[in-house]
Amino acid sequence: MSQPRSVVVVGGGLAAARAAEGLREEGFDGRVVIVGAEDERPYERPPLSKGYLLGTDERESVFAHPADWYVQHDVELVLRTRVTSVDLAARAVTVPGGELAYDALLLATGASPRHLPAAPPGRRVGYLRTIGDSERIKAELRPDRNVAIIGGGWVGLEVAAAARSAGCQVVVLEAADRPLQRVLGAEVADVFASLHTSHGVDLWTGVSVQGVKEGPDGVTVRLEDGTSVRADFLLVGVGARPNTELAEAAGLDVDNGVVVDAYLRTSHPDVLAAGDVARAHHPRLDRHIRVEHWDNAIGQGRAAARTILGTGAPYDRLPYFFTDQYDVGIEYVGDVGPDGYDDVVLRGDVPGRVFTAFWVRRGRVVAGMHMNDWDAIDGVRAVVDAGAVDLRALREGRAPLEELAATAVRPSP
Ligand SMILES: Cc1cc2nc3c(=O)[nH]c(=O)nc-3n(C[C@H](O)[C@H](O)[C@H](O)COP(=O)(O)OP(=O)(O)OC[C@H]3O[C@@H](n4cnc5c(N)ncnc54)[C@H](O)[C@@H]3O)c2cc1C
Numbered sequence: 001m002s003q004p005r006s007v008v009v010v011g012g013g014l015a016a017a018r019a020a021e022g023l024r025e026e027g028f029d030g031r032v033v034i035v036g037a038e039d040e041r042p043y044e045r046p047p048l049s050k051g052y053l054l055g056t057d058e059r060e061s062v063f064a065h066p067a068d069w070y071v072q073h074d075v076e077l078v079l080r081t082r083v084t085s086v087d088l089a090a091r092a093v094t095v096p097g098g099e100l101a102y103d104a105l106l107l108a109t110g111a112s113p114r115h116l117p118a119a120p121p122g123r124r125v126g127y128l129r130t131i132g133d134s135e136r137i138k139a140e141l142r143p144d145r146n147v148a149i150i151g152g153g154w155v156g157l158e159v160a161a162a163a164r165s166a167g168c169q170v171v172v173l174e175a176a177d178r179p180l181q182r183v184l185g186a187e188v189a190d191v192f193a194s195l196h197t198s199h200g201v202d203l204w205t206g207v208s209v210q211g212v213k214e215g216p217d218g219v220t221v222r223l224e225d226g227t228s229v230r231a232d233f234l235l236v237g238v239g240a241r242p243n244t245e246l247a248e249a250a251g252l253d254v255d256n257g258v259v260v261d262a263y264l265r266t267s268h269p270d271v272l273a274a275g276d277v278a279r280a281h282h283p284r285l286d287r288h289i290r291v292e293h294w295d296n297a298i299g300q301g302r303a304a305a306r307t308i309l310g311t312g313a314p315y316d317r318l319p320y321f322f323t324d325q326y327d328v329g330i331e332y333v334g335d336v337g338p339d340g341y342d343d344v345v346l347r348g349d350v351p352g353r354v355f356t357a358f359w360v361r362r363g364r365v366v367a368g369m370h371m372n373d374w375d376a377i378d379g380v381r382a383v384v385d386a387g388a389v390d391l392r393a394l395r396e397g398r399a400p401l402e403e404l405a406a407t408a409v410r411p412s413p
Contacts, residue, residue, distance in 0.1 A: 004103030005030040007308055008093055010083045010246065012036015014044055014294065015108035015275030015301035017064035020075045022305030030103075033076040035083050035095060040131055041067065046294050048134035049158035050324050054165055055138065062131065086250040088268050104270055104308045107247055107258055108301065111240035111276040111292055116150065119212040124219045125234045128155055140233040143167030148221055148231035150209055152179025154323055156237035157192060161325040164199050171202040171229050173221065178205060184369075185336075187344045188357050191371065192325075195353065199326055204229075240292055242277045255279060257290040262314035263307045264300060272307060274300035283314045285335055293321040318384060328353055331377045334367030334384040341366060347397040348373060356380055356401070364388050376401065383408075 007023060007030065009016045016034050023032055036042065042064040051057030070077045078095070085094040092099040113127040121127055126137050137159065141147065147163045149156045152174030163170045176182065178189035179196070197203050208224040212234065221229045242257045253259040253267040257279030264272045264280060273280075275297040279290040299317050306312040322331045341359040348355030356376050359367040364387040370376040379401025383389050386408035393399045 008102035011108035017042035018301030141166035332369035
């Protein structure tokens with residue numbers, strides 16, 4: 001790609017905001033346009049199921065930039081506008097009422113909640129993705145109300161914690177044997193299960209939802225074993241799907257996300273993708289991964305800006321995410337991958353919920369996390385980065401994590 005004069009970013013989320021910021025920080029003085037379908041300027045979604053939902057974070061604190069940042073940095077922000085098509089040959093995107101030409105195009109269209117056919121959105125049935133969704137759900141979280149949640153993933157559990165804090169009765173309905181089992185495995189998922197039950201959440205696992213009926217006084221969730229759960233409000237949190245429609249229609253490679261290389265370039269040289277929508281080749285993992293995390297939207301947004309300007313490098317940061325529920329926070333680094341793990345090393349006080357955990361596959365640490373051990377994240381990251389650490393010493397729990405990482409066996413060159 002020769003040095004562009006005009007960059008169009010589709011999608012007004014975090015990846016879009018950080019890409020625009022990156023372009024300006026790298027000295028790009030051409031035209032930058034962000035086209036976003038939502039009413040609001042780019043904002044961060046993590047608070048929508050945590051502080052903003054709890055009422056502890058101010059509305060203004062969720063935005064990626066102050067309102068005047070866009071004017072100050074000469075970034076054109078076109079809100080409430082959906083890009084309906086991309087013409088790769090003409091280098092233009094279509095918006096209602098016209099076209100926008102580009103030299104470089106960044107697709108940062110994010111993801112949308114996966115909808116459960118049995119539970120269409122309604123007055124008493126909600127999904128959570130936008131600031132408006134969070135505000136609607138917050139209005140439902142009142143003392144003594146019954147809240148049912150389908151899905152014991154991150155969003156479902158964070159809303160469960162907020163609902164309990166608001167004084168609601170909460171039932172979580174999860175298909176697997178444990179909440180978060182697919183992401184964390186049984187050992188650490190059990191810690192989250194007990195965290196929620198100890199805070200009074202009624203946790204139903206191994207259940208399958210057959211149907212949802214919304215009536216004037218509430219909503220009834222019918223399960224396949226014949227039982228049913230009545231609630232004043234139902235939240236469905238069963239994952240997200242990448243917003244790939246534009247890319248698909250334009251003929252770009254799409255496979256569970258817009259397929260990009262490590263520089264975030266799609267199958268067309270003028271077009272990149274970043275954030276939740278991108279399935280990028282990860283040079284260290286040597287496979288394509290799609291990462292639905294805050295840190296990835298920031299990092300890839302900035303990395304895409306550098307690729308556009310010809311100063312890019314392969315994006316090789318390991319996936320990182322965090323969650324906060326009740327008085328517990330975790331940070332997680334790494335990627336267990338499709339082959340799973342064969343061992344977990346737990347260090348610290350697991351019942352007291354202050355510990356680190358490491359997932360091991362074929363003798364190498366592939367992922368790690370801490371719970372409420374806030375000084376540990378650098379050490380966790382160092383161990384995951386190193387991979388081939390002394391597992392016996394890791395398990396013994398005495399050697400500092402940084403020391404274990406420093407003495408790891410390096411792969412031969
Ligand atoms: C409730 C919630 C809590 C979360 N909590 C955490 C957390 O604790 N930790 C963590 O690491 N991650 C968390 N995440 C994930 C994190 O927020 C996402 O990874 C991040 O928002 C991805 O940013 P993005 O810019 O790629 O996509 P998005 O934030 O999805 O933004 C994409 C934007 O593009 C717009 N768009 C789509 N198509 C078009 C089009 N054709 N034209 C114009 N605009 C379009 C969309 O409307 C949207 O505004 C959470 C997500 C949610 C929903």
